[in-house]
Amino acid sequence: MKPLRLRSFAKINLGLEVLGVHEDGYHELRTLFQTIDLADEISLAPLPRAVRVVCDHPLVPTDATNLAARAAELLRGYARVAQGVQIRIKKRIPVGGGLGGGSSNAAAVLMGLDRLWKLGLGPDGLHRLARRIGADVPYFLLGGTALGLARGDEVYPLRRQIRAHVVLVDPGVHVSTARVFQRLDGQLTPREKSNSIFYFISRELEGSGGYRFLQNDLEEAALEEAPVLREQAGRIRAVLSREGASLAALSGSGSSYFGLFEDARPARRARAALAAEGFRALGVRTLTLEQYRGAWGRSRNRLRQ
Ligand code: C5P
Numbered sequence: 001m002k003p004l005r006l007r008s009f010a011k012i013n014l015g016l017e018v019l020g021v022h023e024d025g026y027h028e029l030r031t032l033f034q035t036i037d038l039a040d041e042i043s044l045a046p047l048p049r050a051v052r053v054v055c056d057h058p059l060v061p062t063d064a065t066n067l068a069a070r071a072a073e074l075l076r077g078y079a080r081v082a083q084g085v086q087i088r089i090k091k092r093i094p095v096g097g098g099l100g101g102g103s104s105n106a107a108a109v110l111m112g113l114d115r116l117w118k119l120g121l122g123p124d125g126l127h128r129l130a131r132r133i134g135a136d137v138p139y140f141l142l143g144g145t146a147l148g149l150a151r152g153d154e155v156y157p158l159r160r161q162i163r164a165h166v167v168l169v170d171p172g173v174h175v176s177t178a179r180v181f182q183r184l185d186g187q188l189t190p191r192e193k194s195n196s197i198f199y200f201i202s203r204e205l206e207g208s209g210g211y212r213f214l215q216n217d218l219e220e221a222a223l224e225e226a227p228v229l230r231e232q233a234g235r236i237r238a239v240l241s242r243e244g245a246s247l248a249a250l251s252g253s254g255s256s257y258f259g260l261f262e263d264a265r266p267a268r269r270a271r272a273a274l275a276a277e278g279f280r281a282l283g284v285r286t287l288t289l290e291q292y293r294g295a296w297g298r299s300r301n302r303l304r305q
Pocket of ligand 1: 025026027028029103133134135136150151152177178179181
């Protein structure tokens with residue numbers, strides 16, 4: 001049988017509010033997720049028994065701690081499948097960049113194996129397994145523009161899906177999400193009154209754009225965690241704002257910054273200006289819920305060929 005090939009897309013957080021911390025150390029969040037068309041390539045090939053991961057990126061573990069391997073093992077146990085799988089990952093999403101690469105890989109493997117093993121679970125049936133793998137994994141079962149609540153694992157798609165050009169900047173710094181959250185704990189103040197995402201959503205429904213309300217509560221802690229990022233962040237923001245980005249922000253716990261543009265031309269200019277300053281800058285686009293689903297449909301057709 002030919003391997004099943006899938007694309008595993010990255011996300012950015014358009015906004016992220018940390019509302020408090022739970023007893024287990026996890027944080028109560030309110031975040032606005034957005035998928036972009038930057039993707040790792042994954043192929044799934046049947047093996048007699050074992051789950052094996054092969055990856056072309058030196059920083060990605062290929063043992064049982066790899067989130068894609070955990071996804072395969074969890075699903076195998078849950079659905080009592082004896083067969084194994086070889087998971088081959090071609091990395092294009094920066095690692096440790098706050099772009100959800102590992103979580104996206106895990107969700108792609110859940111959805112791919114659901115098909116390969118003909119389990120018929122779908123996103124609903126996979127949700128409980130997804131949230132056991134990581135807080136961002138359930139979001140990748142849906143994609144598009146979505147609100148994430150609780151640990152980020154309660155996900156609600158927005159009616160108005162964002163379409164924009166995105167300039168993504170990878171400063172090449174690896175930031176640990178767990179360490180950023182720990183650092184934040186020392187600074188956390190009660191945030192009940194803050195609801196920037198609510199303001200954004202209500203403005204968006206009116207069609208008047210509320211990007212200026214959005215914030216990322218992890219940014220200051222991320223910059224303390226990786227001080228080399230601070231100077232770069234200032235320069236990146238300056239270029240993105242000068243070229244007219246409607247939002248220039250850090251994604252998740254970093255280290256990737258992004259700028260959102262309504263039109264292609266200023267996005268191209270911003271990307272070129274950042275590249276001229278020595279940054280690794282990529283031009284990508286947002287993916288709506290429909291476009292994300294469409295990409296999955298195409299992978300399925302490939303399986304049937
Ligand atoms: O769930 P995931 O493994 O992706 O999260 C990585 C780390 O980020 C966790 O170990 C935890 O320290 C932190 N985190 C958190 N609260 C959340 C999500 C993640 O503290 N809601």
